[in-house]
Amino acid sequence: MTERKLSSTNFYNQSYLEEKCALNELLSLLSKRWMTEVLFSIEEGNTRFTNLKEDLEHISDHILAERLKMLEQHELISKSYLPGNPPRTEYELTAKGIELSELLGGVCTFAENKMQF
Amino acid sequence: MTERKLSSTNFYNQSYLEEKCALNELLSLLSKRWMTEVLFSIEEGNTRFTNLKEDLEHISDHILAERLKMLEQHELISKSYLPGNPPRTEYELTAKGIELSELLGGVCTFAENKMQF
């Protein structure tokens, strides 16, 4: 994750909007590429890094790791280390994550039925 | 609006995700900076270009014009030309636009109550 330039109008406007309404913050998180796919893929039962990587065909390790970290930071998923042979990690949705993915389901239905792209 | 490079992985992945699920398309539209603010500002009764510009303090003409065009293309707002002295334009939400802004209201409540940023 590269540093942001804190003195730009670009950064200033983004911050202004995020403070004005939390929706902007959430949207800028969710709209990062692969973000919702990672969320849904975990929901569907892919709990391990390599699982997810296989499920999301074209994602790179780099981006997958970053997205997982972001989702964890926002407490939408939780991460646990399974002790053992090759140490494995497991990702799961939190209660918040489940709630969000249900909300997004509604938005998705709207997108599919009402929008034409 | 600058041209996209059609042969990049960047573009390819974006297209792949948009085809996979319409939610991705909608999110990438809505997450463009100022997009939801423009939508809500029209909803609150700001119908003219200059109104909107004043309401959304730091937006530039350029971006406002572009966002309005995008919202119109997706039939979330409609544009009418009021005949008269200085010819004026008027923007309004369509039925779809109203429905979307209600859905977003729900997401916004979630963002405000459940997420900590």
Place this chain on the structure above:
DNA sequence: AATTAGGCACTCATTAAATAGTTAGCATGA
């Protein structure tokens, strides 16, 4: 009557900044 000033609703060209992708590599333990 002609010139000027000014608002509205934009567009265009350029530059700056943020985001995504690529390639390589690393630590751990079986």
Place this chain on the structure above:
DNA sequence: TCATGCTAACTATTTAATGAGTGCCTAATT
């Protein structure tokens, strides 16, 4: 030595902002 689950450095691409400028109209000034 291999798989897992990553990280780092770099490049490519996309998105946002800036600043000037346009065409149309009206109202005021000279």
